[in-house]
């Protein structure tokens with residue numbers, strides 16, 4: 001018997017993601033995924049999975065304290081996207097964040113980089129491409145997926 005697991009039957013993993021915007025120049029905060037996680041070493045926007053009973057805002061605030069040592073101000077969902085990875089079908093709740101307190105401290109051994117578009121860090125998680133497209137549109141820039149795909153590992 002063949003058991004098919006398709007996008008329609010797989011359960012979504014809900015993820016809260018923060019697009020931290022630096023006020024002085026509009027730079028975006030990217031962090032690298034720590035060793036031991038799927039896609040280790042890939043660059044992403046900081047965030048993580050919702051725990052039972054948490055709102056997106058609560059999860060994002062908890063994750064950024066845990067991972068980066070900063071406490072964010074208000075965060076509201078800006079966009080929702082989905083991406084089907086071999087390891088999980090994720091639903092990404094994207095929040096723009098312009099206020100936080102505390103000093104950045106990489107608590108999971110990851111790296112951080114303030115970036116302008118197009119991003120110089122690579123490879124970037126493919127689940128982040130739609131948001132890079134929207135951020136580019138907002139800034140009057142062209143989003144070229146091929147630029148990012150060329151920087152994926154073979």
Ligand SMILES: Nc1nc2c([nH]c(=O)n2[C@H]2C[C@H](O)[C@@H](COP(=O)(O)OP(=O)(O)OP(=O)(O)O)O2)c(=O)[nH]1
Nearest residue numbers: 015017044045046047048049083088090125127128
């Ligand atoms: N944080 C984040 N996750 C992203 C982005 N794009 C994207 O596809 N994802 C996916 C990758 C993962 O499958 C999922 C996030 O899960 P995770 O494993 O990093 O979450 P977590 O920190 O709660 O992990 P865990 O150690 O508790 O298992 O969302 C992004 O830009 N930022």
